[in-house]
Amino acid sequence: MVIFGNATRAVSEDDFAGLVDSLAADPVGSAQLSDLLREEHPVYSGRGAATVVRMRGWILLALARAGLSDQALIFVLEELDTGIDAYLVAAAARALRSYSKPNESFAPFVARALNQVRYHDEPVSFESYGEYATSSSGTSAVSELLATLAWLGPNARAILPQLERWRVEPGLPRKLRLDLDRVLQAISATAGGTPSCCGGLPKGGNVSIRTSTARREFESIDSIVMQDQDGKLLKFVDFFRGSPSIVVFFYTRCDNPLKCSLTVAKLARVQALLDAQGLATRIRTAAITYDPEFDRPERLRVYGKDRAVRMDEDHRILRAIEGNDALRAHFQLGVNFVESLVNRHRIELYILDAAGRVAVSFERLHWDEDQVVIRAVETLKKEQGG
Amino acid sequence: MMATKRKVAKKLEPRKRKAGAPPSVQVAENTDDVRRLLKLLRNIGKPIGVRMAALQSLGAAAFSVANFESVNADYIAALRDVSTDSHEQLRRRALGILMRNKDGFAQKKLLNGLKDPAKALLPPEKALQLLGNDVHAEAYAAARAIVKKPPNKEAKREALRLLAADARSAPLFEKVLRDKKELRENRQLAASALHSLNPEKLQQQALKILKDKKDYSDIKATSLTALEQFGDDAALGKDKVLMQSVTRFGAAKAPAKYKQTARRFLSKYGR
Structure with missing residues (x-):
């Protein structure tokens, strides 16, 4: 069965489920399962957000059966970090338990x-x-997360105080309270033991340094026509050449408060940090929408203003008027669409060098504002030969 | 203990009521009450009025009962269960609550019903209305198909409403706005959608409508408001044909409120 290229759009959900099952049963299929979790994979193109949830959930469950690889770990952690859909969070929690060792x-x-x-x-x-529960006698997201904590055992010691507080708060169903008691026991009973020493977060966490060999051709992006929050038209090259810049992606209709809204609010914090170091005119910032057809200038302006984003010549909120596909390709964006609307995306922040090329990327997991500024300053120093 | 349970269960049962009055179920005070209401809701042996009243009380409990989160999973499961009930009103309410929470199960059922009327749990206009709660639902294609071949006028209206969030439907709304054979309610809806999706196109169409001697007064008044509030003042002020059309509109037989709109517009440009 074809799983790469545009032919995947034609795959029915049932066929997709069959494909995932066969990959899970194949000892060398794990890499392909990870590949299927890339948001930009054509298999998600043209599908509604709920369909994408069903598909990704099924892949996570397949990983849970096959054993979670290092390569796929970041996708599972991402879901736990920023996921709001109970089905996906539950599937991610189950998948994590199939990792070689707790950490x-x-x-x-x-x-x-x-x-x-x-x-x-x-x-x-x-x-x-694609099955939805119509009875609460089975599992749930909280139930799966508690099972994962029990699996972590002493490795969850750092969050023990938090769990103990939760134990005395009301609001936990009786069954889950018993599960939580077992978790607390699992953590405490072996509290004198040694947590696992190795493995854990993928190397580099969510940060990826793109070297010159990894840089893509960027000439085609120079001519992309963009519009800012005030309606001003400019080319990509006009804004992103000459000094390093920090770029985040978002869209105003995102309904996950842990993704776009938080990203743009955190960009405002990055701007404040740059300003405090006297770098606000030497390192530019931009938030670019994934949804340029809907996110017109007035929407961009209000969205930024509501999140305290600084908007001026060096700091803009942008949409691509022409060349959105080239923009996607340049950044290798982790996003997909149903018609013009986003159906799934990852968190992504890029630091561009003075030539507009991606120098550093922060992907999937929440990024730290201070870390971003440190990396941007490093990029600036490199440009100056420092 | 048993006696207490019986007492509470009785408390949640409908009170004796006057003939014709809808049954009422007392408000849940804690999560035990909620569990009993959930049982009542799922019980197909109970009269539909009682089950509807239980659903209403559950809706209130979701806001008012402390620690409702401990029974939320049971609540969602029960809503999904009764959303395929034989009683349409109950299905409608349950699917409505689920769709406001962007529930994937409800969305799938509603979309399947739009694609295959034999599987429909609700009439198409209601299904579209509920799907409109989630902009990420895969409903645009189904809505476009309904606009093209509407089963009834309500379904077309709801399909247009849903498409008002679809940036690629701007050309459709231009067409609807200019179509004098179209229901005026739909034309008004199209004007509003265009203002959101592509304000420049609304301005262009508004100009054409105002210069069209045969178009309806209410549509002209909407167009006039769009130009007055959001138009390019410099260009509009120089448009003599437009000013003549608006003067004519203000003098024609039309409700006073439309004439007032015309007067306000003309005075803005010193006419």
Whole structure:
């Protein structure tokens, strides 16, 4: 079966589920399963967000059966870090338990997911592809996360105080309270033991340094026509050449508060940090929308203003008027669409050098504002030969 | 203990009511009450009025009962269960609650019903209305098909409403706005959608409508407001044909509010 290229759009959901199952059963299929989790994979093109959730959930469950590889680990952690869909969070929690060994660096991710999902827990069914639970007798996102914490055992020691606080708070169903007791026991009973020493977060976490050999052809992007929050037209080259810049991607209709809204609010914090170091005119910032047809200048302006984003000559919120596909290709954006609307995207921040090429990227996991500024300053120093 | 349970269960049962009055179920005070209401809701042996009242109380409980999150999974499961119930009103309410939470199960059922009417749980206009709660639902293609071949006028209206968030439907709204045979409600809706999706196109169409002697007064008034509030003042002020058309519109037989709109527009440009 074809799983690469545009032919994948024609694959029915049932065929897709069959393909995933066969890859999970194949000892060398794991790499292809990871590849299928890339947001930009053509298999997600033209599908609604709920369909994408079903498809990605099924891949995570296949990874749970086949064993989670190092390559796929980042996708699982990403879901725990920023996911709001109970089905995907539950599937990610289950997949993490199939990793070769528990590690203490996983505990904060599970804790974050638990904090996020516990107020809107849902019953989930993993029995067959696309099945939705109509009974709460099975598992749920919180239930899966607790099972993962039990698997982590002493490696979850850092979050023990948080779990103990939660234990005494009301709001936990009786069954899950028993599960939580077992988790606390698993962590405490072996608290004198040694947590796992090795493995854990993928090398480099969410940061990737792109060297000159990894840089893509960028000439075609220079002529992309963009429009800023005030309606001013400019070419990509006009804004992104001459000094390093920090670029985030977002869209105003994103309904995940842990993604676009937070990203743009954090960009405002990055701008403040640059300003405090006297770098606000030497390192530019931009937030570019994934959804240029809908995100017109007035929407961009209001969205930025509501999140305290500085908007002036060196700091803009942009949409591509012409050449959006070239923009996607240049940044290798982790995004896909149903018609013109985003159906899934990752978190992504890029630091561009003075030639407009990607020098550093922060992808999937939440980025730290200070780290971004440090990397941007390093890029600036390199430009100056420092 | 058993006696207490029976007492609470009885408390949640409908009170004796006057003939014709809808049954009422008392408000849930805690998560135990919620669980009993959920049982009542799922119980197909109970009269539909009682189950509807239980659903209404659950809706209130979702806001008012402390620690509702501990029963949220049960609530979602029960809503999904009754969303395929034989009683349409119950299906409608349950699917409505689920869609406001962007539930994938509800979305799938509604989309399947639009694609295959034999599987429809609700009439198309209601399904479209509920799907409109989630901009990420895969509903645009189904909505476009309904606009093209509407089963009834309500379904077409709801399909247009849903497409008002679709940037690629701007040309469709231009067409609807200019079509004098189209229902005026739909033309108004098209004007509003165009203003959101492509304001420049609305300005262009508004100019054409105002210069068209045969178009309707209410559509002209909407067009006039769009130009007055969002138009290019410099260009509009120089457009003599437009000013003549608006003067004519203000003097024609039309409701006073439309004439007032025309007067306000003309005075803005010193006429």
